[in-house]
Amino acid sequence: MFERITSSKEGKGRTRLPLTRRNGTLLLLMAFFCQLGLAACGDNTNTASTGAGAAATTAAGVAAATTAAGAAAPGGTIQIGLITKTDTNPFFVKMKEGAEKEAQAKGAKLLSAAGKFDGDNESQVTAIENMVNAGVKGILITPSNTKAIVPAIQKARDKGVLVIALDTPTDPQEGTDALFATDNKKAGVLIGQYAKAAMAGKPAKIATLDLAPGITVGVLRHDGFLEGYGIKNGDAQIVCSQDTQGDQAKGQTAMENCLQKEPGINLVYTINEPAALGAYTALKAAGKEKDVLIVSVDGGCTGVQGVKDGKIGATSQQYPLKMATAGVDAVVDFAASGKKATGYTDTGVTLITGKPQTGVDAKDIQFGLDNCWGNK
Amino acid sequence: MSKVITPNQTEAGASDDTRRMLSQAFSVSTLGPLIALLIASAFFAIQSPRFLTGTNLSLVVQQVMVIGTLAIGQTLVILTAGIDLSNGAVMALGTIVMTKFATDYGLNPFAAILAGLIVCALFGALNGTLVTRLGLPPFIVTLGTLNIAFALTHIYSNEQTISDLPAALTFFGNTFKIGETAITYGTILMFVLFFLTWFVLQQTAVGRHIYALGNNPEAARLTGINTRRLLIMVYSVAGLIYGIAGLLLISRTSVGDPQAGQTDNLDSITAVVLGGTSLFGGRGSVLGTLVGALIVGIFRNGLQLMGVKSIFQVLITGVLVILAVSVDQLARRRQK
Numbered sequence: 027m028f029e030r031i032t033s034s035k036e037g038k039g040r041t042r043l044p045l046t047r048r049n050g051t052l053l054l055l056m057a058f059f060c061q062l063g064l065a066a067c068g069d070n071t072n073t074a075s076t077g078a079g080a081a082a083t084t085a086a087g088v089a090a091a092t093t094a095a096g097a098a099a100p101g102g103t104i105q106i107g108l109i110t111k112t113d114t115n116p117f118f119v120k121m122k123e124g125a126e127k128e129a130q131a132k133g134a135k136l137l138s139a140a141g142k143f144d145g146d147n148e149s150q151v152t153a154i155e156n157m158v159n160a161g162v163k164g165i166l167i168t169p170s171n172t173k174a175i176v177p178a179i180q181k182a183r184d185k186g187v188l189v190i191a192l193d194t195p196t197d198p199q200e201g202t203d204a205l206f207a208t209d210n211k212k213a214g215v216l217i218g219q220y221a222k223a224a225m226a227g228k229p230a231k232i233a234t235l236d237l238a239p240g241i242t243v244g245v246l247r248h249d250g251f252l253e254g255y256g257i258k259n260g261d262a263q264i265v266c267s268q269d270t271q272g273d274q275a276k277g278q279t280a281m282e283n284c285l286q287k288e289p290g291i292n293l294v295y296t297i298n299e300p301a302a303l304g305a306y307t308a309l310k311a312a313g314k315e316k317d318v319l320i321v322s323v324d325g326g327c328t329g330v331q332g333v334k335d336g337k338i339g340a341t342s343q344q345y346p347l348k349m350a351t352a353g354v355d356a357v358v359d360f361a362a363s364g365k366k367a368t369g370y371t372d373t374g375v376t377l378i379t380g381k382p383q384t385g386v387d388a389k390d391i392q393f394g395l396d397n398c399w400g401n402k
Numbered sequence: 403m404s405k406v407i408t409p410n411q412t413e414a415g416a417s418d419d420t421r422r423m424l425s426q427a428f429s430v431s432t433l434g435p436l437i438a439l440l441i442a443s444a445f446f447a448i449q450s451p452r453f454l455t456g457t458n459l460s461l462v463v464q465q466v467m468v469i470g471t472l473a474i475g476q477t478l479v480i481l482t483a484g485i486d487l488s489n490g491a492v493m494a495l496g497t498i499v500m501t502k503f504a505t506d507y508g509l510n511p512f513a514a515i516l517a518g519l520i521v522c523a524l525f526g527a528l529n530g531t532l533v534t535r536l537g538l539p540p541f542i543v544t545l546g547t548l549n550i551a552f553a554l555t556h557i558y559s560n561e562q563t564i565s566d567l568p569a570a571l572t573f574f575g576n577t578f579k580i581g582e583t584a585i586t587y588g589t590i591l592m593f594v595l596f597f598l599t600w601f602v603l604q605q606t607a608v609g610r611h612i613y614a615l616g617n618n619p620e621a622a623r624l625t626g627i628n629t630r631r632l633l634i635m636v637y638s639v640a641g642l643i644y645g646i647a648g649l650l651l652i653s654r655t656s657v658g659d660p661q662a663g664q665t666d667n668l669d670s671i672t673a674v675v676l677g678g679t680s681l682f683g684g685r686g687s688v689l690g691t692l693v694g695a696l697i698v699g700i701f702r703n704g705l706q707l708m709g710v711k712s713i714f715q716v717l718i719t720g721v722l723v724i725l726a727v728s729v730d731q732l733a734r735r736r737q738k
Binding site: 135142146 | 560565654655665712
């Protein structure tokens with residue numbers, strides 16, 4: 027999903043150091059690098075077994091992993107780059123898992139990198155440059171800053187690298203060769219329709235817990251929800267709208283504030299499941315959790331569990347694993363045939379609920395758990 | 403690892419000058435990191451045939467030019483036994499001022515750049531004033547200005563990335579060729595700043611005063627140095643340098659990005675520490691900082707070329723920082 031912002035003397039010393047101290051420093055440093063598996067230290071085997079001491083355990087691990095990966099990437103191996111917004115968000119962890127598995131299956135090698143925080147453009151630029159120098163055939167990227175990343179992507183494309191955006195389009199969308207992502211408008215429409223049916227004509231007081239101003243994904247889901255519900259922005263039934271950055275704690279605060287403003291809220295749209303679970307916590311504290319329907323987007327395993335537990339009424343499930351798999355396949359195809367993937371590929375979205383409504387297509391909780399973020 | 407020189411040394415005969423300058427430039431605190439850098443480079447060159455190419459090395463320097471330049475300002479502050487947590491945020495504010503002035507208000511790009519540099523220098527002056535006039539610890543002062551600059555950046559930019567910039571703003575992103583290797587003007591600017599700062603620190607009275615202040619502020623004051631004015635000057639110059647780093651960031655990414663620089667304060671401190679400068683002030687070399695910044699860049703690039711997961715780069719940086727500080731501490735203890 028987009029904007030996964032879920033869940034960082036002796037100056038007085040009048041003499042120069044005697045040589046022995048210098049040697050000490052050097053020896054320490056050299057010892058460290060020897061442990062890194064440096065061939066120049068005399069042992070050319072580059073294996074982990076020669077490492078000794080605490081530092082060596084971790085450092086030798088690096089050396090061993092490197093050797094196994096075949097550092098020079100000789101001739102035939104196709105290299106594929108994957109750059110996510112962060113290393114920590116479960117959504118991207120899932121995506122990386124999928125890409126690694128698929129790359130292994132196709133005999134390709136996956137290089138991965140991520141930003142240090144959501145919105146970290148510079149790290150993503152650096153990763154693109156390094157991957158191009160490493161000789162990748164293609165790069166899969168979830169852009170952190172959809173506009174700022176475009177010039178760096180263009181430079182990579184100019185060097186013949188296939189660039190595919192996963193989950194989040196660049197601005198403009200033509201900034202990449204292709205886009206594999208969820209149809210976010212549709213994800214919103216599905217939960218809007220569900221909410222309309224579930225409310226069964228009752229007068230609604232709606233709170234929308236949105237993403238952040240000006241972020242396309244958030245706008246698409248929000249507008250989709252309203253469309254599915256059959257109302258427009260500015261409708262009197264919408265009594266409270268707050269930004270949550272897709273964060274659970276902020277979702278809770280936003281819901282608390284909305285309840286202060288309008289205690290009679292009975293329908294809550296949330297940008298994602300962390301925001302939904304935050305809203306539920308606030309509603310529960312106010313003793314209103316039974317009277318309020320929460321709808322959301324994501325279909326993560328924790329989120330679907332939330333549906334199962336009755337915290338969330340329904341959620342639109344998306345498939346990051348599919349995005350990653352399709353991305354890897356596209357780069358492998360490109361390497362084989364020279365044909366680049368183009369345009370937008372919808373990786374699908376499914377409504378998951380434990381209380382289906384007539385006239386609204388949905389899958390049950392078991393399906394949701396089996397497929398949470400594309401597990402199967 | 404002492405590299406502080408006494409008045410006697412400063413007044414040494416001209417014939418000793420060259421030898422002294424060389425030994426200062428490559429004193430132990432710089433030499434250790436330099437050797438680490440060379441060993442790491444040799445290691446990566448063996449591991450990947452793509453590493454030791456002009457294009458790749460030029461790229462690494464380009465990738466460290468923003469942090470490297472920020473770290474010049476950070477070195478100045480740390481030499482006075484201070485710390486500056488606000489530098490990344492101040493830089494980001496500078497980039498937004500430059501890009502917004504040049505696009506939204508259609509100002510002459512050079513005037514826009516000047517405005518950005520002034521804003522950054524003023525933030526530095528504010529840091530320096532709070533540290534000296536109110537006697538607040540630099541950590542607290544710059545923690546405060548970090549948040550202020552961050553908030554101003556987001557309020558003023560309205561969270562919008564600013565693109566389609568006039569060419570003058572991205573000039574330092576342009577390249578010239580030496581043989582087959584494209585080199586950006588920005589990296590040249592960074593090197594010039596490093597050597598200029600090194601020269602001022604080693605060869606001018608003001609530079610020696612900064613070391614003296616970092617070693618013992620009271621002694622420095624008693625020898626007649628106006629320590630308050632000196633500190634304000636150091637923080638202001640550091641601010642100005644953050645502004646230049648901002649200009650380099652714009653030239654590198656071709657946009658004004660309000661999200662930029664959020665972890666750059668810690669990254670710049672990492673470069674300073676890896677370069678052998680003491681966090682207790684008064685000891686270290688700005689050339690060591692250059693080496694420190696390059697070490698981080700070399701590891702990031704080399705590990706990526708080898709296909710090692712990026713998280714290992716973070717792990718290794720952590721180990722190196724501990725190692726560098728330990729070496730510094732050992733040296734201090736032995737000298738006591």
